[in-house]
Amino acid sequence: MSRFENKTILITGGSSKIGLAGAKRLVSEGAKVIITGRTEEHLISATEHLGKNVTVVMDNAEDDNSPERLVSVVKKIGNLDGLWLNAACAIGGDIITVDRDTMNKMFTVNVVTPMLQMRALAPYINEGGSVLVTSSSAVYEGQPSISLYSASKAAILAAARSWAAEFAPRKIRVIHSFQAL
Template sequence: MTHSSSRFDDKIALITGGTSGMGLATARRLLAEGAQVVVTGRDEARLDAAVEDLGGADRVLAIRGDVANLADLDAMAAAIREQHGRLDVVFANAGVGAFQPNSEITETEFDRAVDINFKGVFFTIQKTIPLLSENSAIVINASWTLHRGLPNASLYSATKAAVHNLAHTLAAELGPKGIRVNSVSPGYIETPMFHDNVSAAAAAAVVIEVAAGRIGTADDVAAAVAFLASGEASYINGQDLIIDGGLVAALAGSTW
């Protein structure tokens, strides 16, 4: 897909977890709109594949690292400073699924989800704030599950509620510096993580819950992230944009 808009000409954008799904789609969207992008991921082979998918290394800087590891985040920030000197957009997207009954969650599983979904987002932002230019934007990937209860999602939902609140508080803290902070809450989105956690039969069933009558795409989320990161959203701060086809707000298939 090509976009004629040049909203991100001369902008530098970081996308964590940028090797697949919503992260990769957002990197592709921002590149199409003029940005230079930095993508991160834990797997070198997937990073290489992402760079190839995005059209090569001319406008893409790939950095291997784990967002839950502060040394990796320090190295990431140093590499961005050396290559670009600044950032204009951060999409704190890296995350993992955690879906099981509350009674079955182990301390190891708890620590993994919190380390990546909350700690990783928290310190990604902390480490990149010194690089952010005036009139820059941070977008955090939250989830529709913070707005409506979902069985077997107590741990996942709690981590997403934490980063949603982080968007509120950091909007207040960073606003005087000219930095906006918002979050997006995707619903059911066609990504590798979705299919890792939802069977084909279950995926067909959940469509019935969506007023739009379909599962969302990674491009749907990328478009929303691009809007929130752009100057068109210059007076939107501390908000959460739900991208769910009406899953939370509308009762699908209801008739009188």
């Protein structure tokens, strides 16, 4: 059965790890997938693994132009049936040693950019579509040396919960998944 036949899904951070695994599954079930990544080698490898139903976009979540770049790709391909906000970074360290630049990077990549991407891409998500936001079990675990990461993932989790209510009138489901650190 091709559950995702004639569906277009964008996955940020889709060129490796969990994002790539999800992209493979979606393509195997008939989806056209747009994946983003910041590492050229990962994008090339992903293209080889995913075949003709993939569009790859070099995109670094630290880049202020990320949302506009993704919108321009979506405009060329057509509206989205699904959006998976998966791109993230994990930098550990005791709160005493973590510097402001690291804090800014972590919140930019894990919170600010996905929120800006959601704002920019929401008009292009079809009624009845879905949004998946990758959070982390670290939000609940209280592990040492990852308070910054945990806080950033808690923030995007809270945003996803609010988006679920905000986009309910358009029948767009917003759900979150937990990735173990």
